[in-house]
Amino acid sequence: EDKVVQSPLSLVVHEGDTVTLNCSYEVTNFRSLLWYKQEKKAPTFLFMLTSSGIEKKSGRLSSILDKKELFSILNITATQTGDSAVYLCAVGSETSGSRLTFGEGTQLTVNP
């Protein structure tokens, strides 16, 4: 059974801090890893990673995948209160079709 573990489960920082969120996985025939941000409603897609060592970047957010060590990190620099959300990591495998397995999420709170 595919497994995704995120850490920490919750994190409280001050505006301007840099944070690193972790996602480790155990998946048979890994295909891709996705990051989502969930505020009050729907999870919204951030990044999809399929290759090791290639950084995906969007503004202050960036993510990288290590397929050898089976983990990914999501970095947020110069955090703002609007970054407060639950960040979800999900993985897909070649044996599970279109199915994604989600981690529990990291609750990030950015205080002014």
Next chain:
Amino acid sequence: DAGVIQSPRHEVTEMGQEVTLRCKPISGHNSLFWYRQTMMRGLELLIYFNNNVPIDDSGMPEDRFSAKMPNASFSTLKIQPSEPRDSAVYFCASSPRSGVSIQPQHFGDGTRLSIL
């Protein structure tokens, strides 16, 4: 462009009643997913469809749950009879289907279901 549209946004009903949740996927998306989210269990996949055909329903909790997709623009998730433990936020998501690659799923705003 319109995103995934779910209705109702909130549903409060009494135990034993039938509940029907509705979803309209993004036009052109071939895959549709139903999820349930709770504090205890996080985001769980219940069932997904490719081209209106159910592919994996292993996450459907029990026979009280059923899902249909009669056409490419509409799906329902039905609970009958409902129980208090079914209280959760139910999300619908859709994605384009593209060969062997996984596509990002786009989520609706969810239906917050409370069974009294």
